[in-house]
Amino acid sequence: MRSSPKSSVKVMSALLTARPGKQGEFLQTLQSLKHDIQQQSGCLECTIGQEASGGPEFFIFVVWKDLAHLEAHLDSEPFRILLGATSVLTAPAGFRFIAADSAFSPQGFLGRSRRAASEAPATLPSRSPFTP
Numbered sequence: 001m002r003s004s005p006k007s008s009v010k011v012m013s014a015l016l017t018a019r020p021g022k023q024g025e026f027l028q029t030l031q032s033l034k035h036d037i038q039q040q041s042g043c044l045e046c047t048i049g050q051e052a053s054g055g056p057e058f059f060i061f062v063v064w065k066d067l068a069h070l071e072a073h074l075d076s077e078p079f080r081i082l083l084g085a086t087s088v089l090t091a092p093a094g095f096r097f098i099a100a101d102s103a104f105s106p107q108g109f110l111g112r113s114r115r116a117a118s119e120a121p122a123t124l125p126s127r128s129p130f131t132p
Helices: 023-038 067-074 077-089
Strands: 009-017 043-050 057-064 094-100 106-115
Touching (some): 009 067, 057 067, 067 077
Antiparallel strands (some): 009 094, 043 057
């Protein structure tokens, strides 16, 4: 039996490129936010990384228990800080959302994204990226 779109785990990911001279500051911000995100209810995993060469490419990968927990995160202070940091410290970024039966078994990319604050309206839409 397949999970419903609302109850299956939700994955948020982003590939981010730090602006020249901002790599250290952005890494420090991500490391600080990782702890805050991991403390949020429903966070199953939060992984951040930088390309092995120490270059400007970073990624963030967060797995949420379900849609309600992801939506709570999208309205949280850590996510607002992440959007602010990406608008100042990185090239424009898009966040991708995936519904999965488990973190390693995607049901499929739903083609939704949220842009960094520099590209987004003043407030993010309250509509879920996972409409059934």
